Amino acid sequence: MPMKAMILAAGKGTRVQPITHIIPKPMIPILQKPVMEFLLELLKEHGFKEIMVNVSHLAEEIENYFRDGQRFGVEIAYSFEGRIEDGELIGDALGSAGGLKKIQDFQKFFDETFIVLCGDALVDVDLTEAVKRHKERGAIASLITKKVPKDQVSSYGVVVTDSKDRVKAFQEKPSIEEALSDSINTGIYLFEPEIFEHIPSGKKFDIGADLFPKLVEKKLPFYALQMDFEWVDIGKVPDYWRAIRNVLKGKVRQVEIPGKEIKPGVFTGLNVAANWANVEIKGPVYIGGMTRIEDGATIIGPTMIGPSCCISEGAIIDNSIIFDYSKIGKGVKLVDKLVFGRYCVGKNGDHFDLQDASLDWLITDSRRMDLLEPSPQQKAMAELLGTDLINIPE
Numbered sequence: 001m002p003m004k005a006m007i008l009a010a011g012k013g014t015r016v017q018p019i020t021h022i023i024p025k026p027m028i029p030i031l032q033k034p035v036m037e038f039l040l041e042l043l044k045e046h047g048f049k050e051i052m053v054n055v056s057h058l059a060e061e062i063e064n065y066f067r068d069g070q071r072f073g074v075e076i077a078y079s080f081e082g083r084i085e086d087g088e089l090i091g092d093a094l095g096s097a098g099g100l101k102k103i104q105d106f107q108k109f110f111d112e113t114f115i116v117l118c119g120d121a122l123v124d125v126d127l128t129e130a131v132k133r134h135k136e137r138g139a140i141a142s143l144i145t146k147k148v149p150k151d152q153v154s155s156y157g158v159v160v161t162d163s164k165d166r167v168k169a170f171q172e173k174p175s176i177e178e179a180l181s182d183s184i185n186t187g188i189y190l191f192e193p194e195i196f197e198h199i200p201s202g203k204k205f206d207i208g209a210d211l212f213p214k215l216v217e218k219k220l221p222f223y224a225l226q227m228d229f230e231w232v233d234i235g236k237v238p239d240y241w242r243a244i245r246n247v248l249k250g251k252v253r254q255v256e257i258p259g260k261e262i263k264p265g266v267f268t269g270l271n272v273a274a275n276w277a278n279v280e281i282k283g284p285v286y287i288g289g290m291t292r293i294e295d296g297a298t299i300i301g302p303t304m305i306g307p308s309c310c311i312s313e314g315a316i317i318d319n320s321i322i323f324d325y326s327k328i329g330k331g332v333k334l335v336d337k338l339v340f341g342r343y344c345v346g347k348n349g350d351h352f353d354l355q356d357a358s359l360d361w362l363i364t365d366s367r368r369m370d371l372l373e374p375s376p377q378q379k380a381m382a383e384l385l386g387t388d389l390i391n392i393p394e
Contacts, residue, residue, distance in 0.1 A: 002049035010056035026119035054099035118187035
């Protein structure tokens with residue numbers, strides 16, 4: 001009998017802006033494949049084939065891609081959180097626990113042990129083993145934890161347990177000195193249907209901030225399952241950066257580099273236009289289909305270039321991520337950058353709008369045909385604004 005799961009996909013993804021202005025977090029691509037697709041594959045592998053997804057921000061992007069789940073070998077239904085105002089969909093997320101409760105109030109869907117995953121992480125965890133351990137302990141709720149090096153604890157929610165792994169307390173991003181544990185919350189939860197007795201209806205309620213402290217306070221059987229597994233969070237721009245780098249270096253088991261390997265460490269999609277003898281390239285690099293690389297360009301990995309891009313003559317792309325339909329102008333040098341639509345983002349998340357800064361002659365949409373030579377004023381403005389993020393060609 002297929003088991004049931006929930007993917008949390010209603011958040012706005014404010015920490016991954018500007019990407020999430022037009023792509024919801026679960027749709028952020030890991031080498032052209034949305035991160036949520038990897039979660040569906042994991043769930044299916046462990047027998048979870050009936051999957052609810054709560055959606056809000058840019059809901060139609062998720063629904064239009066995954067639809068009813070047939071082509072992924074699972075069944076999916078969606079719970080929209082928000083309303084229509086003046087003919088426009090307005091997202092209004094209910095919080096992770098509130099989203100679960102809305103589905104259960106509609107019709108009692110969760111009628112046995114079920115699993116909840118955040119839609120913005122790449123995970124490779126043995127869910128079958130997790131369910132077994134959850135049931136053996138007679139838990140009403142379990143969360144999967146992972147140990148991290150002590151110097152990284154301040155980036156996460158820390159979980160404090162007793163000697164029998166019962167959860168005693170949480171610390172949200174504590175300083176290294178104050179952290180009482182090196183086990184962190186990975187955003188993967190197991191629940192029994194009785195959990196809904198502790199979640200109010202029709203109001204915003206969060207699993208981590210509201211539900212879990214309530215379970216601890218009531219001394220209910222709530223456990224941490226310490227597991228060792230691959231977990232790549234893409235909650236913030238630097239995390240996404242690291243994820244792409246690790247994938248290109250072959251460090252993430254469930255992600256194969258697509259395309260064909262045209263030289264060691266260099267993978268391309270279909271019909272990439274390049275005279276490789278006149279391009280300096282050092283892997284690991286992935287280049288999407290129908291991209292043009294002009295003579296004299298330099299590409300240094302780890303770098304991902306999306307489909308239908310154009311890397312112009314003399315451009316240097318070094319340790320960067322370029323999204324689809326990007327045109328990088330002649331002689332532009334990008335080091336440690338993420339180029340996304342009209343935005344250029346540093347690897348720590350600093351970004352600016354190329355259009356607003358009149359720099360869209362340097363980096364623009366590869367489909368545009370109306371680009372003129374920049375005026376001297378635009379070049380001067382580019383020199384002034386662009387030096388931190390882009391090396392402006394002479």
